[in-house]
Amino acid sequence: xxxxxxxxxxxxxxxxxxxxxxxxxxxxxxxxDLEFDSLTVMDFVAAIEDEFDIIISMNQQAEIETxxxxxxxxxxxxxx
Amino acid sequence: MQPDQPPELAGEGKDLFSKFDDLIAMREGLLASxxxxxxxxxxxxxxxxxRAICNGRDTILLGTYNYMxxxxxxxxxxxxxxxxxxxxxxxxxSRVLNGTYQGHKACEDALREFYAMDHAMVFSTGYQANLGxxxxxxxKGDYVVLDIDSHASIxxxxxxxxxxxxxxxxxxxxxxxxxxxxxxxxxxxxxxxEGVYSMLGDVAPLKEMVAVAKKHGAMVLVDEAHSMxxxxxxxxxxxxxxxxxDDCDFIIGTFSKSVGTVGGFCVSNxxxxxxxxxxxxxxxxxxxxxxxxxxxxxxxxxxxxxGSNKRAHLWENSKRLHQGLTALGFELGTKQPQSAIVAVxxxxxxxxAAMWEALLKEGLYVNLARxxxxxxxxxxxxxxxxxxxxSEEVETILGMFGRAGKxxxxx
Numbered sequence: 286x287x288x289x290x291x292x293x294x295x296x297x298x299x300x301x302x303x304x305x306x307x308x309x310x311x312x313x314x315x316x317x318d319l320e321f322d323s324l325t326v327m328d329f330v331a332a333i334e335d336e337f338d339i340i341i342s343m344n345q346q347a348e349i350e351t352x353x354x355x356x357x358x359x360x361x362x363x364x365x
Numbered sequence: 366m367q368p369d370q371p372p373e374l375a376g377e378g379k380d381l382f383s384k385f386d387d388l389i390a391m392r393e394g395l396l397a398s399x400x401x402x403x404x405x406x407x408x409x410x411x412x413x414x415x416r417a418i419c420n421g422r423d424t425i426l427l428g429t430y431n432y433m434x435x436x437x438x439x440x441x442x443x444x445x446x447x448x449x450x451x452x453x454x455x456x457x458x459s460r461v462l463n464g465t466y467q468g469h470k471a472c473e474d475a476l477r478e479f480y481a482m483d484h485a486m487v488f489s490t491g492y493q494a495n496l497g498x499x500x501x502x503x504x505k506g507d508y509v510v511l512d513i514d515s516h517a518s519i520x521x522x523x524x525x526x527x528x529x530x531x532x533x534x535x536x537x538x539x540x541x542x543x544x545x546x547x548x549x550x551x552x553x554x555x556x557x558x559e560g561v562y563s564m565l566g567d568v569a570p571l572k573e574m575v576a577v578a579k580k581h582g583a584m585v586l587v588d589e590a591h592s593m594x595x596x597x598x599x600x601x602x603x604x605x606x607x608x609x610x611d612d613c614d615f616i617i618g619t620f621s622k623s624v625g626t627v628g629g630f631c632v633s634n635x636x637x638x639x640x641x642x643x644x645x646x647x648x649x650x651x652x653x654x655x656x657x658x659x660x661x662x663x664x665x666x667x668x669x670x671x672g673s674n675k676r677a678h679l680w681e682n683s684k685r686l687h688q689g690l691t692a693l694g695f696e697l698g699t700k701q702p703q704s705a706i707v708a709v710x711x712x713x714x715x716x717x718a719a720m721w722e723a724l725l726k727e728g729l730y731v732n733l734a735r736x737x738x739x740x741x742x743x744x745x746x747x748x749x750x751x752x753x754x755x756s757e758e759v760e761t762i763l764g765m766f767g768r769a770g771k772x773x774x775x776x
Contacts, residue, residue, distance in 0.1 A: 322742075323737075324741060324742070327513055327532065327534070328534075331533075331534065331540065334543075334544070334547070335543065338547060339547060340529075340531055340544060340547045340548065342508070342529035342530055342531050343523075343529075343530040343531070343532065344529050344530060345529075
């Protein structure tokens, strides 16, 4: 699976959490732009984990600030 | 240039405290409405486990976690006084240096007997027990899998250690199962659960969850802070009631609830458990509990072994309060009473604070719990019952809730 495919699948997963329909690009931040609180983050992360059968630990989540960070991290996990 | 440079502070009067500005503003807004400060209550006199003079008023205590009412037990107090006379006011030392007295060993003996387990280790607080055990046993490359609604001491134990931290949705067996199944082969796994979750007073499905953890080869730690002395045939907690004591590798508990003093502990059957005393930093690098505290704890723990009548009355109190509040029209944290905690869900923080104050003026103290400590950002009035509340007191409490709820417009 390449980066574009990962992006497309996560974009679909993000829709129900993106209540204000914020336009998402590489630099969109989860805390600042999408205003995800900790509960939303947990549900969103769980949806991604189930979709790709991976674990994104809280330690790894701490390194993820923007949409681009997330797609990079998940792409790495599904290709290694 | 340093890595991880923080954002530059801008504007007048910016310093390290600027990050608290929002909280300071929220608090000032709440108090400006004439509200009594819910987080600065002073108990001027304590009359019994269930009564105190708070802010000048005679008040029924319904938010102290003093489940078994041991704080004024005559035997417990006598043991504390004797230890003060014989051993002095404090140990001034770590458990591993000059801070282990005969009383600390006696307290650990009482715990081993209470739980029928091989090892017991007493910490200076319950917070330090979780902090110490979790951060020490789960190291770099290991995984801690925990419930998202875990107590702050569990989260802080994770933060202090270097393990990978993987939370799952509250009490969700399948979510826990899936996460455990995805952990890389060979990694150490610790599952952290609580018997009773203190915010809503709900109980974990430990029978199923412990079985799932064992299926994946994980060690299991259960925090029984809110169930000790009360749940299970011998008061050992939800683990005992669920019949999974033998599969729990570590049980964490506290002296500051049913035991009625302060301190924390871990009990375990692990053959290498005693090494914890040398490697667990929150155990080593702090002074041990004062002799009077361990003496009161040991006496209280031994009395709790024979507390079945008090346990039965506490259950009656919890059931009556739960049923009465439901009948009045309040929304509660659980559909059925599951523990000695009954959480009343408030529509929002301002009305929750107003209700808290109305109850205080009626002469009732409960805990106001607010985000971010609460699940789903709820505002809660948390009631914890005591075996020393009389049946009449519970009826009085219901009357107070009814009047306050109508005055504030919640029911």
